[in-house]
Amino acid sequence: MSVESPYAWHRRLFEGRAAVFAITATLVAAIGGIAEIAPMYSATLGPKPMEGITPYTPLELAGRDIYVREGCYNCHSQWVRPFRDEVKRYGEWSRAGEYAYDRPFQLGSRRIGPDLMRVGVRLPSVAWHYEHLMDPRKVVPQSIMPRYPWLAEDRLDPEDVRASVATMKKLGVPYSDEDVAKVPEQIAEQGGAIANSLKESGIEVAPDSEMVAMIAYLTRLGVEGHQALAAREGDK
Amino acid sequence: MTATHPEPAGNAEAQGRAPSSVAYDDWIVKAFVVATLLWGFVGMLVGIYIALELPFWPANLDSPYLTFGRLRPLHTNAVIFAFAGNVLFAGIYHSMQRLLKTRMFSDALSQIHFWGWQLIIVAAAITLPLGLSQGKEYAELIWPLDIAVAVIWVVFAVNFFGTIAIRKVKHLYVAIWFYMSMVLTIAMLHIVNNLALPATLTRSYPIYAGMTDALVQWWYGHNAVGFLLTTPFLGLMYYYVPKTANRPIFSYRLSIIHFWALVFLYIWTGPHHLLWSGLPDWVQTLGVVFSVMLWAPSWAGMLNGLLTLRGAWTRLRNDPMIKLWVVALTFYGMSTFEGPLMSIRDVNSLSHFTDWTVGHTHSGALGWVGMAAFASVYYIVPDIWKKKLYSRDLINLHFWLGTAGIVLYVVPLWVAGITQGLMWKDLDASGNLVHGAFMDTVRVLLPLYWLRLLGGLLYLGGLVVMIYNLVKTVRGEAAEPAAVPAPAK
Ligand code: HEM
Ligand code: HEM
Numbered sequence: 001m002s003v004e005s006p007y008a009w010h011r012r013l014f015e016g017r018a019a020v021f022a023i024t025a026t027l028v029a030a031i032g033g034i035a036e037i038a039p040m041y042s043a044t045l046g047p048k049p050m051e052g053i054t055p056y057t058p059l060e061l062a063g064r065d066i067y068v069r070e071g072c073y074n075c076h077s078q079w080v081r082p083f084r085d086e087v088k089r090y091g092e093w094s095r096a097g098e099y100a101y102d103r104p105f106q107l108g109s110r111r112i113g114p115d116l117m118r119v120g121v122r123l124p125s126v127a128w129h130y131e132h133l134m135d136p137r138k139v140v141p142q143s144i145m146p147r148y149p150w151l152a153e154d155r156l157d158p159e160d161v162r163a164s165v166a167t168m169k170k171l172g173v174p175y176s177d178e179d180v181a182k183v184p185e186q187i188a189e190q191g192g193a194i195a196n197s198l199k200e201s202g203i204e205v206a207p208d209s210e211m212v213a214m215i216a217y218l219t220r221l222g223v224e225g226h227q228a229l230a231a232r233e234g235d236k
Numbered sequence: 237m238t239a240t241h242p243e244p245a246g247n248a249e250a251q252g253r254a255p256s257s258v259a260y261d262d263w264i265v266k267a268f269v270v271a272t273l274l275w276g277f278v279g280m281l282v283g284i285y286i287a288l289e290l291p292f293w294p295a296n297l298d299s300p301y302l303t304f305g306r307l308r309p310l311h312t313n314a315v316i317f318a319f320a321g322n323v324l325f326a327g328i329y330h331s332m333q334r335l336l337k338t339r340m341f342s343d344a345l346s347q348i349h350f351w352g353w354q355l356i357i358v359a360a361a362i363t364l365p366l367g368l369s370q371g372k373e374y375a376e377l378i379w380p381l382d383i384a385v386a387v388i389w390v391v392f393a394v395n396f397f398g399t400i401a402i403r404k405v406k407h408l409y410v411a412i413w414f415y416m417s418m419v420l421t422i423a424m425l426h427i428v429n430n431l432a433l434p435a436t437l438t439r440s441y442p443i444y445a446g447m448t449d450a451l452v453q454w455w456y457g458h459n460a461v462g463f464l465l466t467t468p469f470l471g472l473m474y475y476y477v478p479k480t481a482n483r484p485i486f487s488y489r490l491s492i493i494h495f496w497a498l499v500f501l502y503i504w505t506g507p508h509h510l511l512w513s514g515l516p517d518w519v520q521t522l523g524v525v526f527s528v529m530l531w532a533p534s535w536a537g538m539l540n541g542l543l544t545l546r547g548a549w550t551r552l553r554n555d556p557m558i559k560l561w562v563v564a565l566t567f568y569g570m571s572t573f574e575g576p577l578m579s580i581r582d583v584n585s586l587s588h589f590t591d592w593t594v595g596h597t598h599s600g601a602l603g604w605v606g607m608a609a610f611a612s613v614y615y616i617v618p619d620i621w622k623k624k625l626y627s628r629d630l631i632n633l634h635f636w637l638g639t640a641g642i643v644l645y646v647v648p649l650w651v652a653g654i655t656q657g658l659m660w661k662d663l664d665a666s667g668n669l670v671h672g673a674f675m676d677t678v679r680v681l682l683p684l685y686w687l688r689l690l691g692g693l694l695y696l697g698g699l700v701v702m703i704y705n706l707v708k709t710v711r712g713e714a715a716e717p718a719a720v721p722a723p724a725k
Pocket of ligand 2: 508596605
């Protein structure tokens with residue numbers, strides 16, 4: 001070599017020494033993630049549960065798992081942005097603390113269909129949701145959403161739901177031991193109430209069907225956040 | 237020149253000349269090439285199917301296993317981890333043995349890597365339509381499969397670094413740097429993002445909740461783009477472009493600068509997927525600032541590739557493989573210009589949630605990832621099967637089908653995204669929504685969805701032509717040693 005390259009240091013330091021190169025590259029790549037994620041766990045910087053937000057009931061949790069299973073997040077967001085048009089269309093914009101019990105998060109990245117953050121406020125009718133899931137075009141002309149008739153047939157397994165509640169409890173969601181013990185009773189109670197109000201609209205569906213769980217989940221979405229934010233507004 | 241340019245003229249050439257005693261493991265390269273073509277076909281076919289479901293809902297067939305919500309993750313996982321994943325492994329096993337002048341560290345590990353990866357893909361193709369999903373984009377696979385991915389990835393990493401350890405060439409060529417960043421960073425992202433507590437054999441809940449889960453997921457998600465769909469493909473570019481054009485890399489200095497810049501900057505950009513959300517403002521701002529900065533090293537890489545071809549411009553007209561690389565690099569440049577633009581808060585307020593994002597995704601995926609993959613495979617197959625390429629005209633046809641397919645895919649989705657974004661925001665003088673019925677903003681998209689479907693069909697048609705051409709090549713006449721641009725081994 002006649003002239004020393006200005007980059008000879010790079011060749012000496014890294015290209016000839018794979019271990020040094022690999023470790024340095026890993027550290028350099030790790031910095032950004034640590035800097036952004038670690039503060040989420042600090043008491044001052046991280047998100048905290050919003051006051052008035054309670055964990056999902058076992059039936060709602062079962063409904064949420066079905067929402068994840070069916071991949072609803074591929075078409076629907078749960079995330080109202082702080083813009084005039086979005087607040088008009090979907091309700092109060094989303095606060096971090098409202099998602100405190102969401103595992104996995106379901107903010108979504110596409111709106112092939114409308115946002116569902118506050119669908120429980122916008123569309124509280126259980127019968128509407130039943131009709132819509134059985135055949136979307138019955139209530140939304142020309143909708144492009146698939147039908148979900150199997151939800152009305154398939155039943156929940158309370159023990160399976162209990163496993164979910166118990167796991168959530170281990171992860172720090174504030175369920176009591178009694179909550180875990182009484183999962184089947186809680187499902188029967190809340191499911192029975194929904195099935196009854198569907199019956200008033202002439203709809204027969206089993207209280208422990210997946211349909212009822214899904215409706216329980218959808219009609220609670222965003223309601224507590226909406227109420228808490230309205231109360232905050234009232235304080236002023 | 238030699239001093240400032242440690243990879244002298246014909247760098248890859250020089251490095252590719254193995255001592256005659258080295259017998260490369262070509263079986264493993266062949267296996268990954270076949271897997272690439274097979275899963276590429278399947279993954280894109282599923283893409284076409286879901287592209288049909290949007291404008292034509294009856295295609296969901298009232299079947300739980302075929303609804304858009306379950307098949308879309310199948311498409312994304314198949315094209316990312318099966319198509320892009322396998323082609324990266326093919327290219328890495330092919331090029332690293334030649335660059336380091338040694339056989340892979342362990343044939344057994346290579347085999348475990350190959351079969352393990354294919355088994356995971358088959359398992360994914362079964363579990364996703366069954367609705368077994370973690371519900372996080374690009375991380376849908378359930379926890380037992382996540383563990384399998386981690387184990388196989390470690391097998392690959394041991395084989396990869398083992399090969400580096402026994403190398404016969406002292407200095408690592410730039411392609412290897414980029415491969416290395418993939419091996420290490422993907423391991424970190426995959427493991428951290430999938431930390432979860434199992435509830436049953438098929439269901440688990442993440443240890444992160446709400447916004448924190450979202451942040452971790454998009455830290456993972458954007459860097460799956462960065463360290464799977466970008467940096468290792470740049471590695472392929474650094475090996476196959478000089479090989480194909482028979483010219484050295486334009487600038488060694490540029491490759492050093494943009495390598496370190498990409499490795500450092502990419503990781504910070506995840507929050508651009510969560511703009512205007514409940515994520516703390518300072519995190520969002522970091523995401524924006526780093527995304528905009530990322531433009532520079534991205535274009536440095538594109539320019540380094542394109543300028544490597546500068547002496548081969550005359551061949552651009554009649555060498556379809558060079559044309560494939562030019563389109564790939566151009567789309568790399570386009571999507572890495574578009575991405576930073578979409579990271580700016582005001583632009584994102586319009587583009588986010590719309591088809592604009594999907595258009596951006598596929599200008600990167602079809603334009604950059606797809607075209608770079610095809611160009612690499614066209615180089616690899618004649619090289620390892622030691623055959624003459626069956627038809628250059630068919631590559632040319634593939635080039636045109638692919639390019640037309642991309643245009644028909646991306647342009648309608650830009651129009652769709654901007655149209656719908658503006659319709660959503662449209663308020664009348666008294667502040668009411670002009671398009672209060674959401675469906676009104678969907679109906680206008682349907683013709684554009686049909687056009688996208690046509691684009692997808694053309695693109696897949698190009699792949700079919702490729703498969704035909706390669707099958708003919710493998711069955712065809714042996715290469716005359718002199719006619720092959722690659723050096724004698
Ligand atoms: C024949 C070619 C293809 C067709 C027809 C196709 C079609 C589609 C469709 C319809 C979607 C859903 C879009 C939506 O949410 O509205 C999608 C999503 C996606 N596809 Fe493809 N695709 C093709 C090839 C590819 C390839 C080769 C890749 C990657 C290498 C890819 C990566 C993705 C990704 C990452 C998404 C998710 C996009 C997002 O979340 O924005 N696709 N594709
Ligand atoms: C400088 C480089 C890039 C930047 C800063 C960037 C930025 C972005 C932004 C801002 C979004 C939209 C996020 C949202 O609103 O939800 C996005 C989405 C996306 N980009 Fe890029 N991009 C870059 C390059 C690429 C390349 C080269 C590819 C593909 C090979 C790619 C693949 C994707 C995918 C798959 C998505 C969709 C994610 C999802 O929502 O599921 N990007 N990117």
